[in-house]
Amino acid sequence: MDPTDAQTACFEAGIKFGSLYHQFAGTPVSPASADSLARAMEEAIENQPHCESVTVDVLREELAAELAESAADYTELTGRFLDVEMVINYEGTEVRTRMDMQDGYPLMRVEDVRPDD
């Protein structure tokens, strides 16, 4: 069957998450550069269709803790350092999604689907 608008909205939400993660994972990042990276991630993904808002938090405390254990000044961006929220709207269906750490893995998930009345 063809997808419903709500299903397409969820598909679009997934595209944005996969894009955000695989475009920026691996970027050299430090506590000092965390904010500029977070802003660029937000504004880049907000360009994509049906994307209402993207909020990225690059977790400076987690970065600082990891760097304290090593001799390095920076590391590579990975899901362990990210907390992301996105709102997608497709033909009136609003989808709220989130990625954060759950049981040691970055978990992307749909938190709310709100179809038009």
Added chain:
Amino acid sequence: MDPTDAQTACFEAGIKFGSLYHQFAGTPVSPASADSLARAMEEAIENQPHCESVTVDVLREELAAELAESAADYTELTGRFLDVEMVINYEGTEVRTRMDMQDGYPLMRVEDVRPDD
């Protein structure tokens, strides 16, 4: 509302498409290296959860046509050179998705959602 299984299946399908595109876009590619890249893309994304199959065609004829117009031996992978099909299965809901060129743009879309009987 919480997502249905079919909505989650569509979300998962979108994640795979965004991942595939933004992980591999920009890769140096020529007609001779098109096949190894296509195989790697398929096997990489098939690792992701709920992903039943990925079929990637890197379009050698399109690559050859673009290179014939320039002095270059290779170019960067972009949607213009890709035809991709994916099958996702989440809790018994099967979602079939595709990306190919439509009106000059690479269009990712859900072609079929088949919930469990």
Added chain:
Amino acid sequence: MDPTDAQTACFEAGIKFGSLYHQFAGTPVSPASADSLARAMEEAIENQPHCESVTVDVLREELAAELAESAADYTELTGRFLDVEMVINYEGTEVRTRMDMQDGYPLMRVEDVRPDD
């Protein structure tokens, strides 16, 4: 033979250019998001060892011109939209490098190698 310091400085400069290009090529970009992306690219690569400064200009006029020809609001970052300068210092040898468009291709090159006196 083992590399000289000046040769290692040039190797390090090349690493930064390849990193910058292949990390960020493919990022969704518009005139409005060009600046945040440029700042993130600079600060990300400046994290890498021996990297004194990175200056990235994402060319808004070029972006606007390309978007005016199409129905799209954004495009993917590629070398056509970039002008980059980097200064690397390895053990006292300073290397100045640049990437910009030359004859239709983004050309990365070493402009100056200044060994220690």
Added chain:
Amino acid sequence: MDPTDAQTACFEAGIKFGSLYHQFAGTPVSPASADSLARAMEEAIENQPHCESVTVDVLREELAAELAESAADYTELTGRFLDVEMVINYEGTEVRTRMDMQDGYPLMRVEDVRPDD
């Protein structure tokens, strides 16, 4: 001063390493998909100018060991799982380079510069 051919050869070698790493880091990888990814990396980077050969080993034993410690079937490609050799030739100067783990970090380095006689 303008770079010598040997310095340019080292710059070109660095570009290939940065490209290889930041194009492919973050790719979903498992012991079963390690070989197709390694082949694609080799053939992709060999497209680039002045690149004579690229040999990539994606370390299946390291992957298997990491996966055995977790509940996951796959992980993201990072330097810990890579051993790479490259030969660059620029105007007769041959440069041999390598990346492997040294003291817990992936180290990219020039092993040999052999100018023309």
